[in-house]
Amino acid sequence: MFEKFEERDDEFAKLIRRINPPRVVIDNDSCEDATIVQVDSVNKHGILLQVVQVLTDLNLVIKKAYISSDGGWFMDVFNVIDQDGNKIRDQELISYIQRRLEEDDDFVPSSKGVVGLVPSEEHTCIELTGIDRPGLLSEVCAVLTDLRCNVVNAEIWTHNARAAAVVHVTDDITGCAIEDPKRLATIKELLCNVLKGNSDLNTAKMTLSPPGGVTHRERRLHQIMFADRDYVRVERPEGGAKKSRPHVTVADCTEKDYTVITMRSKDRPKLLFDTVCTLTDMQYVVFHGVVHTGRMEAYQEYYIRHVDGVPVSSEAERERVVQCLEAAIERRGSEGLELELCAEDRVGLLSDITRVFRENSLCIKRAEISTKGGKARDTFYVTDVTGSPVDPKTVDSICRQIGQG
Numbered sequence: 001m002f003e004k005f006e007e008r009d010d011e012f013a014k015l016i017r018r019i020n021p022p023r024v025v026i027d028n029d030s031c032e033d034a035t036i037v038q039v040d041s042v043n044k045h046g047i048l049l050q051v052v053q054v055l056t057d058l059n060l061v062i063k064k065a066y067i068s069s070d071g072g073w074f075m076d077v078f079n080v081i082d083q084d085g086n087k088i089r090d091q092e093l094i095s096y097i098q099r100r101l102e103e104d105d106d107f108v109p110s111s112k113g114v115v116g117l118v119p120s121e122e123h124t125c126i127e128l129t130g131i132d133r134p135g136l137l138s139e140v141c142a143v144l145t146d147l148r149c150n151v152v153n154a155e156i157w158t159h160n161a162r163a164a165a166v167v168h169v170t171d172d173i174t175g176c177a178i179e180d181p182k183r184l185a186t187i188k189e190l191l192c193n194v195l196k197g198n199s200d201l202n203t204a205k206m207t208l209s210p211p212g213g214v215t216h217r218e219r220r221l222h223q224i225m226f227a228d229r230d231y232v233r234v235e236r237p238e239g240g241a242k243k244s245r246p247h248v249t250v251a252d253c254t255e256k257d258y259t260v261i262t263m264r265s266k267d268r269p270k271l272l273f274d275t276v277c278t279l280t281d282m283q284y285v286v287f288h289g290v291v292h293t294g295r296m297e298a299y300q301e302y303y304i305r306h307v308d309g310v311p312v313s314s315e316a317e318r319e320r321v322v323q324c325l326e327a328a329i330e331r332r333g334s335e336g337l338e339l340e341l342c343a344e345d346r347v348g349l350l351s352d353i354t355r356v357f358r359e360n361s362l363c364i365k366r367a368e369i370s371t372k373g374g375k376a377r378d379t380f381y382v383t384d385v386t387g388s389p390v391d392p393k394t395v396d397s398i399c400r401q402i403g404q405g
Helices: 002-019 047-057 091-102 136-146 181-196 217-227 271-281 315-331 349-359 392-402
Strands: 023-027 035-042 061-068 073-081 124-131 149-159 162-171 205-208 247-253 258-265 284-293 298-306 337-344 362-372 375-384
Touching: 023 091, 035 047, 035 091, 047 061, 047 073, 047 091, 047 271, 124 181, 124 217, 136 149, 136 162, 136 181, 136 349, 149 217, 149 315, 162 217, 181 205, 217 271, 217 315, 247 315, 258 271, 258 315, 271 284, 271 298, 271 315, 337 392, 349 362, 349 375, 349 392
Parallel strands: none
Antiparallel strands: 023 035, 035 073, 061 073, 061 284, 124 162, 124 205, 149 162, 149 362, 247 258, 258 298, 284 298, 337 375, 362 375
16 A cells, blocks of 8 residues: 555656756856856755766866755756866757756766666676775786776776775677676676785675666765775874865754754865765755855855754764765875876776886776777876875886886
């Protein structure tokens, strides 16, 4: 009986959304230095993340945001600019934003940054997690090369001594997904052995994403690291570079029955996506909020409740919210020296590059791997083994070994 009521409620919610589809207004006149994107829609859990995801995937910078979703209606206002700091003038891009945000299919994700959306015959998606250590990515890439797997694209994050990756691979001969069960089992076994090393026998994991899933890749990385409890802080080794910690507070707003979260941190790309993603996946709803970013600092303030309508109710829950939001801000922090590589793609290229890093005692803190039109475009964030800045002489040596081109 309860299932029937839930189905009826779900159908009623769909009917309300059809009667009141999302309405998007994009305004270039009201603000001097940014394009204003206003979204009005029937409210539902996760809608704020969906809107932020669309804007973030287009590499737009959100300078300010005003959020309000009390009652059954949702209204958000975003001040956005492009990567060069300019307003959005391209009419095709404006039309695309409007069309995507007004779609009535829960803002279906674009193929950019999506795990498992591309048909299964195009690639096999591998998810990895384990204890981070120097040379781990190099070992993973070497195993994939030996197993005749070509890395099409990948994203790797490390945080609090944990590492997570979402990797898309193809067969190096056919260029298609790997579907043979025996071969997939071999890949899983060997990668798990690498991830376990000598000290991670219980927590190293390697999974193959089911074909047809539609999970945003960066959201999936947050989910993987959250499930791996990377938000539990570990002591840093002596001599490592010290990072400025984000400042997160959780307080009660008893007169309105909300919990108020404030966050102050260094501003960076995709910061808003990362915090909203974490709140959404922790099953919190943002009812009101304001976001301001400046040259030195980003400020975020949210009035939230749990999806069951209850504010944060215990000291343990309060502490967990603080830890998880700190982790969300730190995971994508640009720790280390940024190295960009553009080269003709070939089987084993990533294995060769990461081997050079390992032989020069560099640790890869984060990486974004992509291939398009026969070209590999990779970005690595690296430090030395103590977490300190890389010696310029080491960078020169790496350039000579990999090639100046």
